[in-house]
Amino acid sequence: MIRIGIIGAGPNARTHAHAHRDSGEAEVVAVADPAEGPGRALAEETGAHHVRGFEEMLDDVDAVVVSSPNFLHAEHAIAVAEAGKHLFCEKPLGLCLADARRIAAAVTDAGVASAVGFSPRLSREAQTLKHLLDSGRVGELISIWSRRLMFLPDDAFGGWRADPGRSGGLLLEVNVHEIDWMMHVAGAVSSVHAVTRTTLTHGPRANDHIWVTLSFKSGAVGQHEGSWRSATPNFSRGLHGTAGGGATDEWGRGVDAASLGQDREPAELRPAVDLRARWRAAIRGEGEPHCDVAWGLEVMRVAEAVFRSAEGNRVVRLDEPGLSG
Ligand SMILES: NC(=O)c1ccc[n+]([C@@H]2O[C@H](COP(=O)([O-])OP(=O)(O)OC[C@H]3O[C@@H](n4cnc5c(N)ncnc54)[C@H](O)[C@@H]3O)[C@@H](O)[C@H]2O)c1
Structure with a gap:
């Protein structure tokens, strides 16, 4: 049994805690x-004990899930790794490239297993689109695209999420998932052109609407459009290449695939990836995690390029100064 500690007791931490407990491979x-209320409630639900400061639990655990607000990820993740505990860090991997580098270095120095919470890439649809490319159905990739347009009501913008200095804005809080997915499918990025707009949040690096064009080293092009204040929600993804392509519906459900010039047909969906199970296996020394902090650092290099x-x-x-390596 892997002994797991959870930092943060919000809704996302609850999902992690229950999934690990229900796996039969770990105890929380x-x-x-x-915060006494949420901390105690989640501890009671999962048979854990509640502590106010994360330092108080580090001696009692093998591994830690960092699910605190974004501006605390670097502090928490580095402390966890330096204590020699395996690390699952929620995205983003800090608020800037320097944070991500420090987290990755701490994990490497400690030699612990790590994973980053890039969950939307795990879905059956996301994996199916990747499989269309990997299996040769698409041919050579020409373009990959995603939209993540949503509407968050005003009351979702209380606290740290409303402050780009503490959340990273739309890009780091939510849509970094799409950068991750496009890189997961299309590989390394060579250059970025991005436009952002703010209509809601304020301060340096505020971004409520984003448009990103990625040039991949392979020659493929990626395009992403995102917003958390859109009247027309849309969660679609797709790709096309020299031989064919595939796309989800506007809600991201299902995948239609087609060979060039042929009608679309529903593709058989591939299995989802269980990120937490892969992390637990890596902790036991039984395989590689699905996306570790070294990968998270690569995603953060691209996110930093989007801001620049x-x-x-x-x-x-x-490869420009400050971004390379
Ligand atoms: N991967 C995903 O799909 C996904 C989905 C949702 C959220 N998230 C991420 O999970 C994290 C938490 O999200 P949430 O919606 O649960 O946030 P939340 O704001 O609802 O909860 C955060 C919790 O952290 C606690 N906290 C604040 N300071 C703390 C500290 N110093 N030590 C320990 N706990 C502290 C707060 O009291 C709160 O209970 C965020 O980083 C978010 O981006 C990821």
């Missing part, structure tokens, strides 16, 4: 949250 030993591109209204190459 402690929940750390300075939007700020400077220019194409940003991933």
Whole structure:
């Protein structure tokens, strides 16, 4: 049994805690949250004990899930790794590239197993689109695209999410998932051009609407449009290549595939990936995690390029000073 501690007791931490407990491979030993109400509630539900400060539980656990607000991820993840505990860090991997580098270095130095919570890439649809490419059905990839347009009501913008200095805005809080998915399918990025707009949040790097064009090293192009204040929600993804392509519906459900010039047909959906199970297996030394902090660092390099591109209204190459390596 892997002894797991959870940092943060919000809705996302609850999902992690229950999934680990229900797996039969782990027990949730402690929940750390300075807020007494949610901390105690989640601890009681999962048979754990509640502590206010995460330092109080580190001696009692083998592994820790960091599910605190984004601006605390770097502090928490680094402390977990430095204590020699296996790390599952929610996205984003800190609020900037320097944070991600420090987290990745701490994990490497400690030699612990790690994973980053890039969950939307795990879905059956996301894996099916990837499989269309990997199996050769698409041919050579020309374009990959995603839309993640949603509407978050005003009351969702209380607290840290409303402050881009603490959440990273739409890009780091939500739509970094789409950058991750496109990289998961299409590989390394060579350059980025991005535009952002703010209509709701304020401050440096505020971004409520984003448009990102990625040039991949393979020659393929990725396009993403995102918003958390859109009147027309849309969660579609697709790709096409020299031989065929595939796309979800506007809600991201199902995948239709077609060979070039042929009618679309529903594709058989591939299995979803269980990110938490892969992390637990890696902890036991039985395999590689699905996306570790080294991968999270690569995603953060691209996210940093998105910010630079939007700020400077220019194409940003991933090998430019400060981004490379
Ligand atoms: N991967 C995904 O699909 C996914 C989905 C939802 C949320 N998330 C991420 O999970 C994290 C938490 O999201 P949420 O919706 O549960 O947030 P939330 O704001 O609802 O909950 C955060 C919790 O952390 C606690 N907290 C604050 N300071 C703390 C500290 N110093 N130590 C320990 N706990 C502290 C708060 O009291 C709160 O209970 C965020 O990083 C978010 O981006 C990921």
